[in-house]
Amino acid sequence: MNFKLIAKRLSFLVLVIWAASTIVFFVPRLSPRNALRERFAELARSGGFAPGDIEKLIANMNQQFGLDKPLLEQYWTYLGNIVRMDFGYSLNRYPATVTDIISQALPWTFFLLLFTTILSFIIGNLLGAISAWPKSPRWLRGIATPFVLLTGVPPVIMGVLLLFFIGFRLKLLPLGGPYSIGIVPNWSWEFALDVLRHQMLPALALILGSVGGWVLSMRGMGVTIQGEDYVNFAEHKGLTGGRIFRDYYLRNTLLPQVTGLALALGTLVTSALVVEQLFGLPGLGQVLNNAIRSNDFPVIYGIVLFITIAIAVLMAVLEFIYPLLDPRVRNQ
Amino acid sequence: MNLATTENASSRNAAAAAGPILRVEDLVVTYYTDLGRARALDNVSFTLEAGMKMGMVGESGSGKSTLALAMMRMIKPPGRIEGGHVWVGGTDLQSLNDEGMRKARLSKIAYIPQGAMNSLNPVTRIGEQMVDAIKSHLSGESRQAINDRCVWALKSVDLDPGVFHMYAHELSGGMKQRVCIAIGILLRPEVIIADEPTSALDVVTQRQVMETIDKVQDELNSAVILIGHDMGLMAQTMDRVAVMYAGRLVEVATVREMFTDPKHPYSQALISSLPTLENRGQFKGIPGLAPSLLRLPSGCAFHPRCPLASDRSRSEKPKVNVLPGGRLVACHIYDQES
Amino acid sequence: MSNLLEIRNVTKVYQRGLLSAHAKVALKEFNLILPENDPSILTVAGESGSGKTTLAMLVLGFITPTTGEILYRGKNITTLRGAERMAYRREVQAVFQDPFAVFNPFYTVDHLLTVPIKQFKLAKSGKDARNKMDEALTAVGLRPEDVLGRFPHQLSGGQRQRINVARALLLKPKLLIADEPVSMVDASLRANILESLKNLHRDHGVTIIYITHDLTTAYHVADTITVLYRGDVVEKGDVETVIRNPQHAYTRLLVDSIPWPNLDQKWGQHSVRSKESQAEFHA
Amino acid sequence: QSPLAATAPKEIAPATPLPEVPRNQTVVLGWGVALSSPIGVTNPWALPGYTHQEGNAFMWEPLMYFAIFKGEYVPWLADSMEYTDDTFTALEIKLNKDAKWSDGTPVTSKDVKFTFDGQLNNSKLPYNAHFTQFVASTDIVDDLTVKVNFKAPAPRFKFEVLTEKFDTGIPIVPADYLSSKPDVNMEPGSIDIPHSGPYDLKAWNGNQKIFDYRPDWWAVKAGRIAEPAVKRVIIANITGVSMDTVAQRVVNNEFDSALDMRSSVIGNILAQNPEITTHTGSESPFGYLDWWPNSLWMNTQLEPYSDPKVRRAMSLVINRDVINDILYEGAPIATIYPFPLYPNLQAFADSPAVKALEEQYQPRKFDTEESAKLMGEAGFTLNGDGLWEKDGKTIDATIQGFEGIHSDIVPILVEMLRQGGFDAAINFGPDAYQNMADGKAGLYMFGHGASLYDPFEALNLFHGKYSEAIGTSAGNNRFSRYKNPEYDEILDSIAPLSSDDPKFQEGAAKALGIYWRDQIDIPIIQWLHRIAYNQHYWKNWPTAANPAMGTNGAFWAHTGLLVITSLQPSGAQ
C-alpha cells in the first residue's frame, strides 16, 4: 500500500522537474538577448578580438550549439537530454559541459551550504525557542533580537563588513578564495584546515543573515505550543525547566521547522549566489552568477534545474522521513 | 517519606486521628485582567485528612481550577496568589523556594489536569514521560527501581505495562486519562488533585476511571480532591463534598449530609436541581445568574439569587461557620449555630 | 407524505487521512423517520465515538452520506436548491457540541445572534432585533447586557452554551439538533437549559434530536431514545422502557454506569474494569 | 562529439607534487580564471575559448612586440620585418636563428607561413578579415626568411596585425603540432602543446593557474633578455570579487599585482601600503594611457540621434572639467579625441591643422544655453519635468555600459544629461553590449580600440562601408552606423599612405574635423589603466619613471610576458 504513495510522490517529482525544465528553457529565450553574441562582445571588450566580423563567428557557433533550429525542436532535444542528465555545453567555457562545471563547483557549494544550513538551523531554532519560552532568563531572551535585526542586512553587506574588519583589518581570516594561493588541492589535513579557514567568513556571513529567519519562525511555533496542556502538565509533574524546554517544548516545536528546511535551502542558495562571488569561492553560486551575467543559457538552466531538482528531492525525502520524526503521522 | 504514605490504608479513622494531611488557609488569588481585578479565590480555607476523598463542585467559573492551581503554586500571569498558606503534611508550600516547590510537585501534591486528552507529550513515548517525572525527583534511583515504579503505577490504573512503549495517540481517551493518573501517583503523593478527570468521557469510561482513582487511593491512602460538576459522580464516589460559589467555599460536608441535608441555600438549590429516576421531566434550576468575579455583589455573593436573603446578607460578608461534625457553611443563617 | 425528516439506510465511512488506508465506519445503515405533525424529542445516546455527532452533521448536510439518503420534506437534502434550500437552512438548526468553536473569535458574541436575524429577516427593525435577542437570552437565564458586546473568550463555558441555545430559541426551527448542549455546565444550569429546550418543543412544536452520552438528562428530556454503539443502533424505543428495562447488553452496561446522584442507588455490579473495556457487544 | 570536447581537461592537476618555489621567486597576480575561458585551452587557434589573457600570453610569442612608451618595435621571434618598397605591397620577415619551441625544435619559416595561411583561410580566426582584405600570399624564402605579398597597399599591416601590443596582434603557432590535428579550432592544446614562451602551464582549476619557468628558454641565449628571476607565476582567480577586496589583498602583499582599479580605490591602496606604486608613482592619475578612449557613442541612424543638432546639444551639456574634478582629482583625463594621446598621436593632435579645427568646432565646449537653443531648433520643447520632448515623448537617453568599468563615470554622465534636459538612465545589464551591437538603444559608453600609432584606425571606425542598417549587427566598435561619402572619400585616399606622409596628416585632420563637426560621437575620457604594482617582493615594474622595456604594465596583455620576465627580486623573504 505504500508503493502507491511512493509512486505518487515520484510522479509528482517528475512533474516538478518537467515544469521546472520547461520554465527554465523558455523564460530565458523570451529575452531578446543572444548569449553567443554577448560572449563575443565580452571578449571584444576585454580586447581578445580585433575588430572583425563577429557575426560570421556567431552564425558558426549557433549551428554548432543547435541554436539555429526551431524552438520546439530545440525543446524536445533539450527534454531528451535532461532525461539523460545531459545539460549540454557551456557557451562560455566550451568545451566544458554543464555537468562538468556543476560537478566541479558543487563540492564548494555543498560544503558551504551544509555547514551553514545546519549551524543556522541549530542556532536559530535554539534562540527562537529560548526567546519564546517564558521561563528563559531575560538576558538570554534578548540575544535573539540582534539576530532578528540582522535579517535586514543583505548578505553582501554582511560579507563586505566581515571581510573588511576580520579579514583586512584584524587579519584573522583570509580575504577570500577557496584555499591559499599556490596550494594544489590534495588530501591532507593541512589542506582541509586551510579550506576550513577560508570557509569561515562566508559561512559566518550566511549564518548571521539566516539565523534571524529561523528565530522568527521558531518563535512563532513556540508561542503556539506554550499554552499546550502537555507543557503545563510537565510543570505539574515537577520537571526541571531545562527538561521541559528540551523534551516537551523543543521537540514539539522543532518538528514543523524540519519541513521548512528544504525551502530555506532554496533561499540560502540565492544568498550563496552573492556570497560565493564576494569571497571568490568557485561554487555553484559563482558559476551561476557569471552565467547570468553572460547569458550562458545551458549553464543557467543546468544549475537552476539542478538546484530545483535537489530541493524537490529534498522536500520529498523530508516528507518521507517526517513520519519517522513525528509518531502521530506514522503509518499504522 | 512521611507517615501517610508508608502507612497502609487500613483505617481511615486512624489517619484522620493523626490530623489533617492537607490544610488550606485563607488562600486568595486575583486575576488582573483588562476589565479589572477578578478575585478568583476569596479567603478559601479547608482541611482534609489522609485517605479522604473530597469532591469540589460549583458553577463554572467559580474558581475550582484556580484553587487547584493555587495549591500547586501554578497560577500564571495575569493571576497572582495574594495570600494564604497550603500545608501538606507539615510543610507550608508557600514558604518553599522555587526549587523546593518543584520537588514538592508530584512527590507531595499531584495534579491530574482537566484535559487529559492533550496532557501527554505527543512525540515521546508514555514510558519516557513517566521516567522523566521520576528522575526529576529521585535522581539516585536505579533503572530497575524506576522501571518497577512505572510498572506498578500502570498496573495500579489497570493498564497493560505495554502502554509504557506506546505513544499518546495510540491510546483511547480513557486510557490517556488513566495514564495521567498513573503519572500522578508515581511518587505516592500525599495529596492528589484531579480536575474534572471524567467530564470528557462517556459514562462507562467515567466509571472505569473513578474506580481506578478509588483503588489507587485505597493503596496509597492519599487525600484526594476531585473537581467536577457532576453531582452524580460525587454521590457515587466521594466521602465529602465542597461547594464553591464565586470564589468562596460556601459549604463543606460529608456526601450523605450534602445530599440529604444541604445547609447553604446555594447547595440546597443545587441538590434540588438534580435529576433522579423519580423526578423525570422536572427541572429546577437556580434562577438568576452567577455574579461576575469582577463585580462581586456586596455582602454574600449569592444574595441576589437567594430566596432566604436578608438585609444582613446584602451588606455583610458571611464568615465560615463550623457546624457540629466539622461541617463548614458560609451563610448568615447559621451564624448562631456554630 | 408529511415526514419532516427521513433518514434512509445511511452509512458514513470516514477515510482517515491520506496516509492511512484504514477506513472508519462511523455510522451504519441508520434509519429514522420524524413525522411533521407529531413533534417529539428524540435522544441519541452512546459512548464517545459511537457516531452521534456524525449523525448530526449528516442531517445538517455538512457531510454527505457514503450510502443511503436523507430526505427533508421528501426531498434529498443534497439536491435542495434556491428557496427550498434556504427554507431547509432556516428550519433545521443545531446547537453544537463544542460551545467555544461555534463562536467566531474575531467578533463579539452578538454576531451569533445578529447574523441569522439579518439573513432570515426575522426582525423588522434594529430595535425589534434587539428585543428578540433579549428575549431569547433571558429565556436561557442570561442578562443581555451582561453578555452582549463581549468576546467569546470572555465568557464562561456555560454562558457560551446558553447563548447557543438562545440562538436556537430565537430561530424557532422545525428541527433542532442539540449535540451535547449541556456537557460543560454544572447541574443547576443544566436544568435551566434543558428546561428551555423542553419549552421550545412544547410551545413551538419543535422536533428535537438530543444527542448525549448522559442518560440521566436523556431520561428527563426525551420521549424516545436510540442507543448507538460503534455506529450501530443497538437499541431504540420509548425512553422510559429502555432505561428502566434495557434489553441489549451494551445498553444495560450504559444504564448501569449512570452515576445517579442518589446515595442509595450505587453504581452497578457489572465489572467494567475488564481490560480496556474492549469487550465487544454485537447489535 | 567534437574532439575539443573529448580532449579538453576539466582540471589540470600535476601528476607529481609541484616543486616548492619560495614566495620571493613567485609572482601572484589577481585576475579572472577559467570563468570565461575553458580550462585547458592553450591553443591560440582553439575557438571559441582561447584568450591570451589569464597568463596564456606567457606561453606564446609574436614576431615583434611594440614598446608603446618608447614608440619603437621590439624584435622578438623575428630579427627584422621590413616593407620591401614604399608602396607597402610586400613585407620581408627574418626570424631569429635561436628561436625554439619548448620541444626543442626551432621556430622556422614554415611556422610563420602556417600561422599566416591559417589566418587567411580559416574564417574562425580573429584576423581572418584583415588577412583576406590585404594578404595575397605568404612565401617561404628560406628557413628563416618569409615574404608576405599584399593585394593592396598595407602600410599598417605590420603594426596592427603582426606586432603584439596591448591586446592585439598575432602569436606564431607551431606548424608541426597543429597541422597534425584534424581540426585546429577544436584542439585545446592543454599542457602538451609546444610553445615558444618561457613559462609552462603546470596546474589549472577554477581557482588558480600555475606557470613554472622553463630554464631552456631560447630568448636568454639569443640575448633578447636576461635570465628571468620569476620562477613561478600564479594567476589567482578574482572573478566577481569586489574591487575593494582585491585592493585589500594587494595591500596585504598577497597579490603582487591585479587587474586595473577604479579611480576611487587606487589612491587609497597607495595610502595604505607605501610599498605599492603605480604607473605615475604615488601621483594622480596613477595610471597609464590605454588604447581605449571612451565616447558616448550614438546610433546616428536612430531618431533623434540622427540629427547632428541633437548630438551636438548633448555634447554641450557634458562638463569635462567636472568629470576631471570628481573622478580624477583634477587630472586631465576627459578628452575630445577618439584616439589615445600616445606620443605620435599627441603630435598629430598638436599639429596646427588640428588645432585650427578644434578652435573652429570647439568640441570641449560646455554651454547649456547653446544646447537648449539647438534643441529648440531641432523641434524639441521642455516639458514639466524639465526634459526635452517632441510629440509627447522624451528622448530615450539610457546609457548602455558595463558596471565593472563604468560604475563611476556613467552615473555622472546621466546626471549631466538630465540636467541638460535629456531623459537619461543607466543600463548595466548583461544585455548592454547586445543593445550596442543591434543599434536598438541610442547611447552607448564604449571605447575605441583602434589607433595606437596614427589616427587612421580610429577614424576608420566611422567609415561608411561599416554602416550597417539598424537591426543588422554592427561590428565591434562600429556602433555609430555613420555614413558620409565626403568622409569616406578622405579615408580611402589616405589609407595607402604611411602615417608620416604629410598627405596622410592633412587628410586625417580633415576627417577629424568632420568627426567634430558632425559630432559622430561624444568623446568623454581617455582610458587609464590604474594598476597597482606591489614592490614588496618584486621591483622593476614598468612605470613612467622606469620605462623598462617601454611597454605598458598590464600583465594580462600580450606584452605581459615582457613585464614579468623583467621583474627583479626586491630581496624580501
Place this chain on the structure above:
Amino acid sequence: MTTVTATSPATADTSMEQPSGLTLFLRYLNRNRGLAVGVVILIALVLFTVIGLITINPKQAYPLSVATKQPPSLKYPFGTDFFGRNLLAAMVVGMWQTAVIGVIAGGLGTLIGVVLGFTSAYFGGWIDSTIRTVCQILTPIPVLLIQVVVAGSLDKRDVTIFTMALIVVMLAWMGPTLVIRAQVLTMKERQFVSVAKLSGVGDIAIIFKEILPNLLPFIAAAFVGQVFSAVFASFYLAVLGLGPLREPLLGNIIWAAQLQGAFFNGWWWWPIAPSIGMILILASLALINMGLDELANPRVRKTE
C-alpha cells in the same frame, strides 16, 4: 414544573465596560515590548520620510547636486557620496521608494496569495488541486533567476520602481497562497463556519466576513515576508546591474557604495546610512510580525 424566570438583578452596576480599543492596544504594546519597538521604529521611519519629503530638496538625492565625499556634518547630516548626492535627501527619497516597492510587491503578492489561497481551500476540488499543484511545482524554482531574466528583457526606461515591484511579485505569490490555503482549510472546518451556514450566510460572505478577519495575523505575516523578499530582490537586481539604477533606492545606494569601495576608501558613512535604513525597515516589520504571533494564538494571550 417550575418555569425559569430571571429574577431582577439586585446589584445596580452589572455591565462591565470594555476599555476602549486604544487603551487595549496600548496595553497590548506594553506587554509586547518587541511589538512596541517595531511600531515605534516604523512610525519614526514614516515621520522621517514624510517630514523629509516635505523639507528636503529631492534634486539633492541625485548626483552632482552637492559637494562630493563630505563626511557627516551639520550641513550634511548623513554626509555626501562620491557622486555628489546629499545622503540625507537620498535616504528620504530612497526610503520612500523602497517602501513603495515593498508595499506594492508585498501588497500584491499577499493579495494574490489571499485570493488564490481562499479560492483553493474554500472551494476545493479540481480548483484546489490545480492551484496547489502549480504552487508546489513553482516553489522549488529559484525565483531570482526568473526575475533576472525578465528584468533584463525590459526596456531600461520601463524599469521603474513600479515595474520592479511587479517583477518581484511575479513569482512570490506561492508562499502566501500555500500558507493562507492551509489556514483556510483548518478555519473552514471550524464550527463557526458551520454556524454561519446554518444562519443562511452565503459562500462569499463566509469567506470575507467569517474567515478572512481571523486570518489577519497570517496575512500580515505573509505581507511582511513579501516585503522582505521584495526589498531583498530589488537589492539583488541592483547587484546584477538591473533595476532603476539612477534612483536612490536603498539597495542601489548600498551597492553603489560597494562598487566604489566605500569602506576601503574610508567613506564609511556612505553605505552605513542606507544599510541602517534597510535594517530598520525590515527589522521593524520583523518585530511587529513577532508581536502578532501572540494575537494569532488566544491561548497565550496574557490576559482575558
